[in-house]
Amino acid sequence: MKHHHTVSILVNDHPGVLQRVSALFNRRGFNIDSITVGSSEQPGMSRMIIVTLGDDRIMHQVINQVEKLIDVVNIEILSEKPLVARELALIKVEAEPVKRPEIMTLAEAFRATIADVSPDSLVVQIVGDTEKIEAMIELLHPYGILEISRTGVTAIARGRHRL
Amino acid sequence: MNESHLLSQDRIPGSEILLRSLLLEGVECIFGYPGGSILNFYDEIYKNNELRHYLARHEQGAIHAADGYARSTGKVGVCVVTSGPGATNLITGIATAHIDSVPLVIITGNVPLSMIGTDAFQEADIVGMTMPVTKHSYFVRDVNDIARTIREAFYIANTGRKGPVLVDIPKDVTVKEAIFVWPQTIHLPGYRAKSEIIKEQIDALLVALKKAKRPVLLAGAGVIHADASNELVELAEKSGIPVVTTFLGLGGFPSQHPHWVGMPGMHGSYAANMAIQQADLLIAVGARFDDRLTMNAAKFAPNAEIAHIDVDKAEIGKNIATTYPVIGDIKHVLNYALPKVTLSSTDNWLQTIAAWKASHPLRYVDSDEILKPQWVIELLHRTTKGEAIITTDVGQHQFWTAQYYPFTRPRSLISSGGMGTMGFGLPSAIGAQIANPDTLVISINGDGGIQMSSHELAVCAIHHIPVKVVVINNEVLGMVRQLQEVAFEERYSEIDLSGSPDFVKLAEAYGVKGLRATNKEEAEQAWQEALAIDGPVLVEFVVPSSENVYPVVPGGKALHEMMLGDDE
CATH class of the missing domain: 3.40.50.970 (Thiamin diphosphate (ThDP)-binding fold, Pyr/PP domains)
Structure with missing residues (x-):
């Protein structure tokens, strides 16, 4: 069965790690929906969050293969347990001055903020889970979306549990 | 060997650090081919008489020679070449060693750091090109990292599931000088070379073994890599289980032993293939269920529960669903299991297999006129x-x-x-x-x-x-x-x-x-x-050109659906 999986990987902060990890996903036909990398709580190590769609059985094989990489210190499928998953999106919308208040009200309803205002456009900044961001984008569509830039999902397990 | 002259903390160039590191790893000979980017190291070889170098006639020859050295000894084979085409000519050899889990350390020169990424003469991103076929690889940017890198490379290559490790060193890094410090410890937080055996897994397998009427041991190359042949023989004798060996497992269990059935697979013997198809418990030991062994995986060992003992967790369940996984070093696993193994009542089963061997031996049509x-x-x-x-x-x-x-x-x-x-x-x-x-x-x-x-x-x-x-x-x-x-x-x-x-x-x-x-x-x-x-x-x-290899299991067929000879 195909599912979306959110995987958290603690890696050595070495060049080429991203390439090694993503290659193992590609080889088994897993398209990576999003990948985020940033420094972790441990010096010299980064945390990578990958969201991917794929068959459960093959997913576990990919995890086993990734775990074998020398630069991978730890790996866990976060989405098998309760998790907090967030991404940030910047959405540039066409906005003639008369449309501005309408768009700003919409954004407010999503607890989004306005990151930039120009004479005929706005940049809406929104943080949330993927569904929330999709909903915001859908609502902004009628105004004319000029550009979207998303960070991809970063995630963490709920509770005291740590990887 | 007296190592004190090697360990002395002198200020020396990277090329000499590399040479000393290889000697400290116990390397006696290397196989290679020189060229511009690796010349400083070849100058060290010229000045040194402890390390023998064999000049191949093609880089692929050098790496296959290192591979033969490693497979025949269990020691790490070492291959040294220059950048660009020297390095890319190794790729087939690296892939060959990787898929068969052969420990190699491959050292490639590269263009100077300042020219990396400029499409310089004989520049190739060999680390990038070989990522899928190496166990690990290093690009050494700092002369101070050479000794540690070589130490880690040998350790990674020859522990756990073995494999090739590539070390790419830019020319100027071999020229620069540093104080030689041979690291006393290895720090690789992400590397699990040796996982502890999980006793519950082995105990569960032993319970299943007691109940089995038609058990078969399928021994692969992992038995040889783990130096566990003696333990395997002991297991077969104590338990009364017949043994089949994969192609690369041949020699891991003595063929003259009464418990040896043969080699199964595409060109396997009738008895070995039938033993797998009729088994009710198939215990794979260091074998990875290659498609030339299983042929039609869906029809492989249809009557058997599968047990799989392997040092590499990622192999369990990869090709064949496994009921009894046992992860760990094969020698450790077998040493834990041996005192607990009792003789199973497999007499009927052994007789059935013996009858298959007698009725369907390997055969070919010999001739007095033609050399077969x-x-x-x-x-x-x-x-x-x-x-x-x-x-x-x-x-x-x-x-x-x-x-x-x-x-x-x-x-x-x-x-x-x-x-x-x-x-x-x-x-x-x-x-x-x-x-x-x-x-x-x-x-x-x-x-x-x-x-x-x-x-x-x-x-x-x-x-x-x-x-x-x-x-x-x-x-x-x-x-x-x-x-x-x-x-x-x-x-x-x-x-x-x-x-x-x-x-x-x-x-x-x-x-x-x-x-x-x-x-x-x-x-x-x-x-x-x-x-x-x-x-x-x-x-x-x-010999004649029309001779075929028999038995053969045609593509898509199950192991018992083999063709036994031309006369059928």
Whole structure:
């Protein structure tokens, strides 16, 4: 069965790690929906969050293969347990001055903020889970979306549990 | 060896740090090919007399020789080449070692750091190109990292599931100087070389074993890599279980042992394939259920629960669903299990298997007029009592060797099983002979594969490496011919090798003795002459082109659906 999986990987902060990890996903036909990398709580190590769609059985094989990489210190499928998953999106919308208040009200309803205002456009900044961001984008569509830039999902397990 | 002169904390160039590190890892010889980016290291080789270097005639020859050295000893094979084409010529050899879990350390020079990424002369991103076929790789940016990197590379290559590790070093990093410090410890937080055995997993398997009526042990190359052959024999004897060995597992369990059934798979014996198909418990030990073993995976061992003992967790359940996974070093696992194993009541089962062996032995149609390739392999076995180290190339001769040269001890068969790399046979024999100077080493090749590395005969001649190079010449790419005969209605496309060089003259061009045999009498004579020569010899055996390897399981069929011979 195909599912979306959110995987958290603690890696050595070495060049080429991203390439090694993503290659193992590609080889088994897993398209990576999003990948985020940033420094972790441990010096010299980064945390990578990958969201991917794929068959459960093959997913576990990919995890086993990734775990074998020398630069991978730890790996866990976060989405098998309760998790907090967030991404940030910047959405540039066409906005003639008369449309501005309408768009700003919409954004407010999503607890989004306005990151930039120009004479005929706005940049809406929104943080949330993927569904929330999709909903915001859908609502902004009628105004004319000029550009979207998303960070991809970063995630963490709920509770005291740590990887 | 007195290491104190190596350990002294002097300020020395990177090239000397590299040399000292190799010596401290116990390296006695390396295989390589010099070029611009690695010249500073070659200058160290020139000045040093502790490290022997063998100059191959092609980089692929160098890495296959390092591979033969490693497979025949269990030690790490070392290969050194220059940047660009020197490095890219290794890729097939790296893939060959990777898929068969062979420990190698590969050192490649690269262009100076300041020129990396500029498409400089002989620049190649060899780390990037080889990522999928190395266990790990390093790009060394700092001269202070060389010693630690080499230490880690050897450790990673030869622990856990073994494999090739590549170390890429820019030229200027070998020129710069640093104080030599040999690291006392290895810090690799992400590397789990040795996982503790999980006793519950082994206990569960032992319970299943007690209940099994028709158990079979399937021993793969992992038994040999783990040096666990003695433990495996003990397990088979204490438990009464019959043993089949995969192609690369041959020699891991002695073929003369009454519990040995044979080799299963595409060209496996009737008894070995039937044993797997009828088994109710199949215990794979260091085998990875390759598709040439399982053939139709859905119909593989249909009556059996599968147990899988492997050092590599990622192998469990990869190709075949597993009921009893056992993760850990095979030697440790078997040593834990052995005191708890009791004799199972497998007498009926052993009798059934013995009857299969008797009713369906390996067979071929022999002839007094024509020299048959199977008969040639039997000749090699008869005259060496099975005590030689055999390397093969890839093709029909490879499986005739597996069938008609019964292997009795680990590391006596050296062959490219997973990658099926043609050109492997001769250079791997060179490496094996250098590592085992007192053992007879025979390299068995077809007339196709030998032409992919016949230039390495020069190395045999120059260093007086006494490999007996056998060429089974059927003037055709035989394995492809066999596939085209069956699957493509005898449309033989591009397999004709007639017009190949005169192999006797080719050998003699390199200063290697050449002999030819076209019938049994000549074959006996030529082979005896070859054995008596104290040096390298090439012996060509001229055989018919129409001979096929049997049994064969056609593509998509189950193991019991094999074709046993031409007469069916």
